[in-house]
Each structure stands twice: as structure tokens, then as C-alpha cells.
Amino acid sequence: MTTTLGTASADPGEIDTGRLEVGETRDGSPFGLPVAVINGERSGKTLYIQAASDGDELNGVGVVQRLVPQLDPTALAGTILIVGIVNYHAFQVAQHRNPIDDTKMNRAYPGNETGTSSERIAAATFEAAMRADLVLDLHQGSTSRMIDEVRVRCGKRHRLHSACLELAKVFGCGYILDQKGPEGQLARAAPDEGVPTVDPELGGAVGWDETSIQKGVEGIFNVLTYYDFLEGSVDPSPQTRARGFEQYGASCGGLISFQVELGERVQRGETLFEVTTPFGEPKTTVSADSDGILWRTRRLPQVATGEYVCSVATDIDEH
CATH class of the missing domain: 3.40.630.10 (Zn peptidases)
Incomplete structure (x- = not known):
């Protein structure tokens, strides 16, 4: 037909x-x-x-x-x-x-x-x-x-x-x-x-x-x-399944340095990224609130206060 x-x-x-x-x-x-x-x-x-x-x-x-x-x-x-x-x-x-x-x-x-x-x-x-x-x-x-x-x-x-x-x-x-x-x-x-x-x-x-x-x-x-x-x-x-996301933003402006690679598992309390001045002076670090996988990140390093930085997938299992 x-x-x-x-x-x-x-x-x-x-x-x-x-x-x-x-x-x-x-x-x-x-x-x-x-x-x-x-x-x-x-x-x-x-x-x-x-x-x-x-x-x-x-x-x-x-x-x-x-x-x-x-x-x-x-x-x-x-x-x-x-x-x-x-x-x-x-x-x-x-x-x-x-x-x-x-x-x-x-x-x-x-x-x-x-x-x-x-x-x-x-x-x-x-x-x-x-x-x-x-x-x-x-x-x-x-x-x-x-x-x-x-x-x-x-x-x-x-x-x-x-x-x-x-x-x-x-x-x-x-x-x-x-x-x-x-x-x-x-x-x-x-x-x-x-x-x-x-x-x-x-x-x-x-x-x-x-x-x-x-x-x-x-x-x-x-x-x-x-x-x-x-x-x-x-x-x-078997696939790795996530059933939730936690999103992280910047509490201050500056340049992002990720401490975890995309797709890596992270533990609660582990540092995800830090924000520095253009001269490398530390301003803040952000840690994971839960165990999970670094699922998504911004591409550009510069951020303003409150701007999106990354997402961690949570509630992980194998399906």
C-alpha cells in the first residue's frame, strides 16, 4: 500500500x-x-x-x-x-x-x-x-x-x-x-x-x-x-537509570573550574566545582547534596550570580 x-x-x-x-x-x-x-x-x-x-x-x-x-x-x-x-x-x-x-x-x-x-x-x-x-x-x-x-x-x-x-x-x-x-x-x-x-x-x-x-x-x-x-x-x-535531578547554580560571579568529569559518579559532600576570580583567587566551592552522576554542565566557564552551572542525576539504579 x-x-x-x-x-x-x-x-x-x-x-x-x-x-x-x-x-x-x-x-x-x-x-x-x-x-x-x-x-x-x-x-x-x-x-x-x-x-x-x-x-x-x-x-x-x-x-x-x-x-x-x-x-x-x-x-x-x-x-x-x-x-x-x-x-x-x-x-x-x-x-x-x-x-x-x-x-x-x-x-x-x-x-x-x-x-x-x-x-x-x-x-x-x-x-x-x-x-x-x-x-x-x-x-x-x-x-x-x-x-x-x-x-x-x-x-x-x-x-x-x-x-x-x-x-x-x-x-x-x-x-x-x-x-x-x-x-x-x-x-x-x-x-x-x-x-x-x-x-x-x-x-x-x-x-x-x-x-x-x-x-x-x-x-x-x-x-x-x-x-x-x-x-x-x-x-x-542494562542501562543506568536516574529518576531525579539536582541543579546547581553560582552563588557569585566568576570563572568555573569543575572538579568532576561529566558522567562521573559523585558522593554527597564531594566538590563539584569552584568559582574563582579572573586571577585564580578562590571565591567559593560547591559540593554535591546527594550521591549521583554529573549529568549536565554549562559549556562556558564564566558565570554571574545565580546562573546555572550543572545538574547531578540522583536516585540511580541499573535497569
């Missing part, structure tokens, strides 16, 4: 790319999101993938760029639907939020087809996602430094929690954040409609990072194999 997404249309055993029209720009020109349809030669499940719902989170775009040329629809069972760039306006100007309505796109789901710019884009991509059996919403830690992880955002009491957790484990980044997310996230809205969804957070970078992109490609192939899109087998390995 022919499968379409926007102007992309593929018969069984074919790939096609096109555009999903979602509105007009300020000069009245229509614009569309880049989309792809990979229609397997054999029937099976449907996987929906999207990237760059935050316009400066580009590792997901790198994953899509590398993934699609490796896919052979004649060897595939089922269908893959891809929206390669969701936040069209933010991507054009390399910003996080949609500049048309100053909105973070991943707070706009399930969207509104007659609403704001972000709500209309969210509605169009949500409709595409709801055609799928599984959803991967590719993100990264913006321009911060962050470990590669997969986030389960539906909450532990959700009826699809175990299915989402399984999907995260199969993706196999090594780390899972299992914490209910804010309203408006795709990974919260889609499970409410019965579709297991996770958001792989593929590190953090200015531009993109090849190591994290490769992990993303490998993760998608893990999913495709485990859920029978491709022949073969995958034995998911």
Missing part, C-alpha cells in the same frame, strides 16, 4: 522525500517541513522519528542525515515516517525557540491546527506521530555539555510507562532519565494517546557531535531490529 506524508509518497519497497506544509512565512510564501517515507516491502509496524523541535538541537538532524541513506526498504518490514526538522523558523536562525511566537516547541504538543505558529506545527507533526506504533523524538542538551541519554517522560504511574521504558532500554544510550516531563512534551502527549514515545537526548553540542550522532544511529537500528522492522536480534543491555 502506498504511504504518504505531506508530498512524500512511497510504494512498498520505496523511499521518497518531500515537504509537510504547515503555514506561510512573513512574506506570504508557503513553507513546509522536510519529511521522508521509508515504506518497507513487507507489512509491519510504523515508527515515527522527528528531529530539531528545538531549533539549535542539531544532533538529531545529523542522525537523520546519516540514517536514511543506510535504510533499504526492500529489507524492511513496516514503515518509517520522518520529520527531519520540526522547528522550521528556529532552525533557520539557529535559535532554540520559535522566533515567530517565542515558544519552545516541545511544550506545544499536541498542538492546535488553528493556533499559534508553534501550535500549528505541533498539531501537524502530532498527527503524523499518531499514525505510528512507536515514536522517537530526537533531542540534545541544547548547547550545554551532557551525557547521551534517553528520557522517559510519561511518569511511572502511566499505563504505558513500562512500554516507554522498554523502548528507552532498547535504544541503548547507556543512560535513562525516568522522570515525568512538563506538559506539552511530545513524549508526554503521545503516550496519552496510546503510543510509546521517548526522547533520546544525544549529548550536547554547538552544531553537532559525531560521537552522539553515531549513538543515535545505532540506537535507531537497535529499535528497528528489536521491534521486527529488520531481521536479526537485539539483547538490550
Whole structure:
């Protein structure tokens, strides 16, 4: 059966790319999101993938760029639907939020087809996602430094929690954040409609990072194999799961020196970072309030009073 997404249309055993029209720009020109349809030669499940719902989170775009040329629809069972760039306006100007309505796109789901710019884009991509059996919403830690992880955002009491957790484990980044997310996230809205969804957070970078992109490609192939899109087998390995965060800011201005490496385990009371003057004179040190893992840090060394510095993941186990 022919499968379409926007102007992309593929018969069984074919790939096609096109555009999903979602509105007009300020000069009245229509614009569309880049989309792809990979229609397997054999029937099976449907996987929906999207990237760059935050316009400066580009590792997901790198994953899509590398993934699609490796896919052979004649060897595939089922269908893959891809929206390669969701936040069209933010991507054009390399910003996080949609500049048309100053909105973070991943707070706009399930969207509104007659609403704001972000709500209309969210509605169009949500409709595409709801055609799928599984959803991967590719993100990264913006321009911060962050470990590669997969986030389960539906909450532990959700009826699809175990299915989402399984999907995260199969993706196999090594780390899972299992914490209910804010309203408006795709990974919260889609499970409410019965579709297991996770958001792989593929590190953090200015531009993109090849190591994290490769992990993303490998993760998608893990999913495709485990859920029978491709022949073969995958034995998911144990993942380090965190169920909470503690965030740390600067109590004074200056230059940050981290005393712990990203991804390292820390103990309560262990020094995370110190703040010095431009001449190296100590001003303050900040220690961990709990045992955990240094999960995310700011990229630039300079901070003002109260500015974000780092996050420590807590409530750790192996899953």
C-alpha cells in the first residue's frame, strides 16, 4: 500500500522525500517541513522519528542525515515516517525557540491546527506521530555539555510507562532519565494517546557531535531490529537509570573550574566545582547534596550570580 506524508509518497519497497506544509512565512510564501517515507516491502509496524523541535538541537538532524541513506526498504518490514526538522523558523536562525511566537516547541504538543505558529506545527507533526506504533523524538542538551541519554517522560504511574521504558532500554544510550516531563512534551502527549514515545537526548553540542550522532544511529537500528522492522536480534543491555535531578547554580560571579568529569559518579559532600576570580583567587566551592552522576554542565566557564552551572542525576539504579 502506498504511504504518504505531506508530498512524500512511497510504494512498498520505496523511499521518497518531500515537504509537510504547515503555514506561510512573513512574506506570504508557503513553507513546509522536510519529511521522508521509508515504506518497507513487507507489512509491519510504523515508527515515527522527528528531529530539531528545538531549533539549535542539531544532533538529531545529523542522525537523520546519516540514517536514511543506510535504510533499504526492500529489507524492511513496516514503515518509517520522518520529520527531519520540526522547528522550521528556529532552525533557520539557529535559535532554540520559535522566533515567530517565542515558544519552545516541545511544550506545544499536541498542538492546535488553528493556533499559534508553534501550535500549528505541533498539531501537524502530532498527527503524523499518531499514525505510528512507536515514536522517537530526537533531542540534545541544547548547547550545554551532557551525557547521551534517553528520557522517559510519561511518569511511572502511566499505563504505558513500562512500554516507554522498554523502548528507552532498547535504544541503548547507556543512560535513562525516568522522570515525568512538563506538559506539552511530545513524549508526554503521545503516550496519552496510546503510543510509546521517548526522547533520546544525544549529548550536547554547538552544531553537532559525531560521537552522539553515531549513538543515535545505532540506537535507531537497535529499535528497528528489536521491534521486527529488520531481521536479526537485539539483547538490550542494562542501562543506568536516574529518576531525579539536582541543579546547581553560582552563588557569585566568576570563572568555573569543575572538579568532576561529566558522567562521573559523585558522593554527597564531594566538590563539584569552584568559582574563582579572573586571577585564580578562590571565591567559593560547591559540593554535591546527594550521591549521583554529573549529568549536565554549562559549556562556558564564566558565570554571574545565580546562573546555572550543572545538574547531578540522583536516585540511580541499573535497569
